[in-house]
Amino acid sequence: MEDLQSALSGRGLTVTTHPEKGRCIVSTTNFSPGDVIISQDPYASVPNNSSVDVKCDGCFTSSNLKKCSACQAVWYCGSMCQKSEWKLHRLECQALARLSKDRRKSVSPSIRLMMRLYLKRKLQSDQVIPKTAIDNYNLVEALVSHMSNIDENQLVLYAQMANLVNLILQWPDINIKEIAENFSRFACNAHTICDNELRPLGTGLYPVISIINHSCSPNSVLVFEGKVAVVRAMEPILKGSEVLISYIETAGSTATRLKTLKEQYLFKCTCSRCMKLGFDDDIQESAILDGYRCKDDKCNGFLLHYSDDNAFRCQQCGLVRKKEEIKQITSEVKLLSDKATTSLCSDYLEARAMYKMIEKLQLKLCHSLSLTLMRTRETLLKILMELKVWREALTYCKLTVPIYQRIYPTVHPLLGLQYYTSGKLEWLLGDTEDAIKSLTMAVDILRITHGTNTPFMKDLLIKLEEACAEAAYKLSP
């Protein structure tokens, strides 16, 4: 802990303890938007490989992969990544190679992550891999496990998984109870490693980053550069303020966010947004995000429960919608959604038709700024991008932007990425002026959340330059 404090003090940070929240990371200096507050390599990490989708263990890329010839269970993009992972994989490889082929296939990413945690601990205690102040097993042990709060079924599952790890590693002095507790630690502390466009690639344990607490209106953001976790300030952070990131998608209504945090991270959020639960403006916000639209097509009012919960009433024009009617459309949507999810994996053309039907029904059902409608449109955008129907994809991208602008703060990676998608589509379609506007808005946000040195950002900056050059060329006589 002392080592950690001195390592952090050099970065303008300190660890303090809060009576309810436990450990916190507090700034001892001022940070400006875009500043890197802290970055950390994972203590252990693993790509989220499946039978149909594999990635390099070293860098998580999915192209030009070759199997490890000894265990046939792990992939690499080349000798560089294989070499960088070899100290750890050498032991893992021996353990995996002992298993039957079928058994090896059933080793899930979470089992592998646990194996790698123990292998790393062993290699550090054997001094094969050096320990540092921010990279050692003591920091993992100090993370909350919430063992006393998890239910019986979950405990049984963790015990079974711990047994499997024991079976694979075959270490005589391993403590199965401790492995089970570490599974519980993973559940509330491990981070999903994402690419620059926030698509999940794998899982990693970052014991110092895990000390950073959650807020639904955070001042910082966690992004990944390869496997390195990087926390950047999204707004000015003054000396003495707690550094806060969000563990969840912050777009949800207060009730949804509280539920997700309770279920996944086992705590009750007391951030400024959650403290508004039940207040008038929060009720109104939830009625828009999760609620229904007015019966009158031209009215944009929000609906609240009316007359013994059998109906909803528009708070703007007073029109009443019967619960029966809402129920019927909801069940139609549900029926279609089940089919649509399946078609999403097999047939994009069919999926497009189905999601359009869902959108049509939801337009009758949901508030125009509702998250439900927004999610359908996000899915349609993805489908249309896959189908390369650019003009229509742009239409759907544009439909989501006003909702993004409303639910996210002005600096938020998802808003920046949506401007980026918009700009790319406009550029592709020859709408140069629009592309410049969208790409500029994307750069303004993403240079803060993603920094300016990654290949991803360089690519974006080049695109913007090209668009500007073309616009200048068009203007020249």
Ligand SMILES: [Zn+2]
């Ligand atoms: Zn690689």
Ligand SMILES: [Zn+2]
């Ligand atoms: Zn191997």
Ligand SMILES: [Zn+2]
């Ligand atoms: Zn909150």
Ligand SMILES: [Zn+2]
């Ligand atoms: Zn109305």
